[in-house]
Amino acid sequence: MSASPKAIVLLSGGLDSATVLALAKRQGFAVYALSFRYGQRHQIELAAAAKLAKAHQVVEHVSLEIDLRIFGGSALTADIAVPKDRAEVSGGSAIPVTYVPARNTIFLSFALAWAEVLEAADIFIGVNALDYSGYPDCRPAFIHAYQAMANLATRAGVENADPLRIHTPLIHMSKAEIIRLGHSLGVDYGLTCSCYDPSPEGQPCGHCDACLLRAKGFAEAGMADPLCGG
Numbered sequence: 045m046s047a048s049p050k051a052i053v054l055l056s057g058g059l060d061s062a063t064v065l066a067l068a069k070r071q072g073f074a075v076y077a078l079s080f081r082y083g084q085r086h087q088i089e090l091a092a093a094a095k096l097a098k099a100h101q102v103v104e105h106v107s108l109e110i111d112l113r114i115f116g117g118s119a120l121t122a123d124i125a126v127p128k129d130r131a132e133v134s135g136g137s138a139i140p141v142t143y144v145p146a147r148n149t150i151f152l153s154f155a156l157a158w159a160e161v162l163e164a165a166d167i168f169i170g171v172n173a174l175d176y177s178g179y180p181d182c183r184p185a186f187i188h189a190y191q192a193m194a195n196l197a198t199r200a201g202v203e204n205a206d207p208l209r210i211h212t213p214l215i216h217m218s219k220a221e222i223i224r225l226g227h228s229l230g231v232d233y234g235l236t237c238s239c240y241d242p243s244p245e246g247q248p249c250g251h252c253d254a255c256l257l258r259a260k261g262f263a264e265a266g267m268a269d270p271l272c273g274g
Contacts, residue, residue, distance in 0.1 A: 057092030060170030219261025234270035
């Protein structure tokens with residue numbers, strides 16, 4: 045019997061990445077999970093990522109440290125207030141201050157490096173272009189461009205081996221659809237963390253964009269969020 049194909053899954057510890065992790069496992073991949081401590085104020089998500097990696101029995105979970113606070117430029121990496129109770133949090137025209145400059149480009153580059161070492165041709169990322177906060181690096185055009193670049197920049201691409209594939213299974217799904225999918229895959233959303241500005245004890249604020257999108261998703265899915273005692 046041939047070994048399962050290897051895949052890198054970018055695992056933040058949030059709802060979307062948890063769903064993608066479960067989906068990659070269901071599709072038969074041997075999963076290598078990659079998380080980042082990048083100076084984010086919501087570092088509680090890393091504990092969530094570790095719990096998810098253990099629950100889904102990944103082959104290896106790497107938590108890589110890079111410090112994007114050196115550059116700042118985001119409410120997640122600098123002394124800038126996290127917006128609360130915004131009226132428009134899903135795909136608005138203005139890019140919110142919680143956008144971390146080039147974050148997905150940076151994360152995918154590390155995933156690409158690890159994929160080369162593992163001789164893996166598949167990377168999964170939980171970007172979403174429907175119920176999202178307006179980040180430019182969550183759009184299909186960005187993913188297509190990055191995949192094309194990656195296949196020009198790697199040994200596998202140059203040697204015409206198995207080309208790299210970046211999987212974005214959630215990119216055209218609503219948050220409610222993502223939650224229903226995760227539920228069907230047995231994802232325990234009680235292990236996840238979505239909040240941008242949690243309390244020191246890790247309790248979600250309930251008012252940032254991430255919390256509002258999560259609440260909207262569970263409401264539209266007709267399910268109770270386990271983090272809210274439901």
